[in-house]
Amino acid sequence: MAEEYLVADDVMSPVYTEQSAVLIIIEHTHQPVELQDGILKLISYAPHGNLVNGNAMDEESGEFKWHVSFVHDTNLREGEYISASNYNSYNDRVDGDRFEIQIRYHRKIDAFRALGKILGGARDYMVLTGIHGDLVNFREKTQFDTQGVMIDCSRNGVLRPKSVYFLLNNMALMGLNMLQLYTEDTFEVEGEPLFGYLRGKFTTRELASIDDYAFDLGIEVMPCIQTLGHMGQTLQWQQYAHLRDNTEVLLPESEATYEFIEKLIQSAASPFRSKRIHIGMDEAHGVGEGRYRQLYGYKDSSQIFIEHLQRVTEICTRHSLQPILWSDMLFCLAAKNNSLLGYYDQTNNPATPELVSNMPSNAKLIFWDYYHTSSDIYSQKIQQHRDMGCPDPWIATSVWTWNRFWSALPFSFEAIRASTVAAKDKDDGVRNTFITIWGDEGNECDIFSALPALIYYAQHGYCEEKEVDIQVLKRNFEGICGASFDDWVTASKIDDIPAGTPITSRSTFASNMSKWLLWEDPFLSFLSPQYADEDLETHYATIEETLSKAILEKTASNPLNERLELPRRIAMVLSLKCFLRKRCVEAYKKKDYSQLLDLTHGRLTLLRQEVDGLWKYHRKMWMKTNKSFGWEVLENRYGGLRTRLETMFDQIVAHVDYITHTKIDEDEDEDEENEHKRIPEFEVDLECLYYGAKTNLLLDHARVVSTSRPG
Incomplete structure (x- = not known):
């Protein structure tokens, strides 16, 4: 059953509205070295000002004081952490003892997620009773190796680095460990002044600084570019006319194209520690049907796509990069249907022996689906990706931020739930997922209106069940983001009629x-x-x-x-x-x-x-x-x-x-x-x-x- 009460009109949240009575104290120099810089970043970020460095603390502030420490524990399973306090009740302390919380963790990101849950616990009304044990004693294990965020920086809006830092702080406290900045042409490429011309592109130095910031928080930043379609911003200029198949798609088989792509891959990957790269290749509609056909004659579009993929993955391999790519063109070309119907048609399985034998072994496929609110189609498509020779596909879900001013949160919750429930299935699920934040049609949306959906997605990634604890979710949102979950969901009503629009298993989009x-x-x-x-x-x-x-x-x-x-x-x-x-x-x-x-x-x-x-x-x-x-x-x-x-x-x-x-x-x-x-x-x-x-x-x-x- 979906969590319909997420968006009920009169849900009482278990958080109180006064400023936090809890002061969370971390003596950062006494913590594991790998955490120290990240702790300082989170102390500077904490929206309620209740996370402080014990070395510079006013002992008189705060009604309750929680002293937090961290221990790296290699005996824990990958992605597991435990938070435990020395007392159940704050009032049980004797002889002036401190109320201490110890977090044992295996991965850096899990230490910071535990801290995010403690920030949430500090916002719970139960704090006022002095019984704090239930708020700070917990253990969790992630359901995924990678649980990340991809944010569109190619539809007019290129985030300022400080905005990326803000997002990274929230991600760390939620436990999300990978970031992709979707950059079609909005990154610096040496010797290509018209690539991202007057578009606010990231400089190499900015991207390196973002990577450093994320590293301190236990977050991988993966380069995310395009190497076939979605290249219209660049191909509009005469200087790149020789690279066109059509107005949006690069010209396969041309050596000039692969020289250009190699330059893009080198430039995109150089600022980052990650050895993975997202090469895009989605929605390359009309590939092989424009200048390609004039120059090289007719060839089946699926064959053109696979041969192009082989060339691009070979470039990645030479640069010690492992590529991931969207899978939609493999389905759409096989179905000879470029619409989403071709991609999501459950009877369409392109896994022919020829395709399987020609798929590059190092390329990981991503199934993206933002439209379905039932888990069945996700599970079936995961298997179809495996049939194509990709044993460990990725899944991408989404927050509905495109073509609107505020995230369509009610629909996003339903689609996210359907996707993540299928993704974390013990028998047929996947190990790597991320959530997308698109800005199609101008990036009019306040991109940070996606935060309630991000924390909902993160919460699903740390529980085995199909449902998450909504009250914990809401207090964590207030503690981490410094905002009211219910109020932000209410804002989504600007895209609805007075009676609301029911979301059923047949719903596939959110009105704008x-x-x-x-x-x-x-x-x-x-x-x-x-x-x-x-x-x-x-x-x-x-x-x-x-x-x-x-x-x-x-x-x-x-x-x-x-x-x-x-x-x-x-x-x-x-x-x-x-x-x-x-x-x-x-x-x-x-x-x-x-x-x-x-x-x-x-x-x-x-x-x-x-x-x-x-x-x-x-x-x-x-x-x-x-x-x-x-x-x-x-x-x-x-x-x-x-x-x-x-x-x-x-x-x-x-x-x-x-x-x-x-x-x-x-x-x-x-x-x-x-x-x-x-x-x-x-x-x-x-x-x-x-x-x-x-x-x-x-x-x-x-x-x-x-x-x-x-x-």
Whole structure:
């Protein structure tokens, strides 16, 4: 049974809202040398300020003091750790003894996960009773060798190094031990100034610093690039035209291509300690069908793909790197279907003897599935990957961050659970997994809204059961991230209707309603028939009020709740925008010009002010989180919305002025009439474009900004 109560409206969390009464003390110089630098990083990060270095501690602070120490224990199994205290109750101490917690660990990452659980325990209301034993005595064993995070740094948003450090601190305290920064062209390659040109690419020095920071926390940073498809950002320039098969895909069989790929692999791998590299190769649609066919003639696309993979893995082997790659093209090419249906078709098994014999033995396949909420398909696809000659495939799940402003957390929880339950199956599971955070369609989303999903994913990785303890999860989120789990899940409602959208075993995606409502042209509002039956004004006003309260009343105890300001502002804007055109049209058709002006100078003017506030806040958040390059893409969207609202205002005011101050000639020829005599945008009856679940839509900016296609 899925944990539906994760997103219930009235779940009481077992955390208290006052500042922590517990001071967690670590004398870092007395700990194993391999932990010391990481401990100092986590002390500096701790969101509640309740993790301190014992060498510089104010003895008078804190109602309760927990003294934590670490012991590296090679007798423990790989990925196992134990946390134990010397007393069960704080009040049981005698003769001024300290309340001590000893953490025995095998891997560095597990020591820091134990510390994260202790930070969570310090937020539990049971602390106030003085009985602390249940909060600090526990043992866990990871279900995976690798449990990591991949974050998209190629869709406009390239994280600032300090943002990566913030993510790494959270990962360490959750027990996640691998990071991939997805970089199509956003890393430095010597002698290639147009690779990542004006895109805010990472420098080699920045990546080396990130690797050093992660190493101190027990986290591997794996280079993550593309070596076939998804290369359009580079191939758009004339200087790289000789490398094109088509606008997105590199040209297989060309020696120039492999010289270029080798340069990319060397540059991507050089800043990192890791001897693994993610070479991508997903969604290489049209491979072999563009310039390739003109130059080399027809060849089956599956054969082209395999031969290209052999060349790329040979390069990796020469540089002592073990490649991993997405598996979708192997399935899609075999099915002759580039859609996700070709990938997820359970009857599609490309494991022919020819393919198996030609698969590079050192290449590890990754099955990525972000869409299914039942474990069955994951289990079957794991076996199909093994059939292809990959005995130890990887699985990638995801947080739904793409094409939206805030993570779709309820759907993410269900998809993550389905994936990880299959992945940790004792008989048929896998040893390596990671969770992706994509930024498709501009990286508009606050990428750190994914944190509740990350901790949920991490929690599954440290328990054998199909369900996790939700109350422990919530207190750990507050202790580690410094935010309220329930409030962050509530923010996901900006993409939902008032009654919510049920998530069933047949659900395969999460709506991005707040996005298409925001960017939809306000003057045309051509999607308004989709939500005509929903009271979205009240819905968004309620969300805005709830998030305002979560920010104002909880930021002192949950400082990261301040990030709820973005969805709060979006909710405010949408409460004003969603039925604005409808109200204006009603007044226009009734010729109620007083009401039309009231709407224009009232609601429309307020909406313009709120849009300006949203734009400036979003810009501020972007600049703190990401490098400045890439923001221009979103700013052009805000600019378009702002100017359309201004045009709407001007046209309405000019129309009312003309009608109320001009003698109207009813027999005037239509071609000769004044342009302000009518408002044509208000005279069109709108049609419902999408039937069925009319609001359950996933639409991109180009689709919602206008009904007119460019070109």
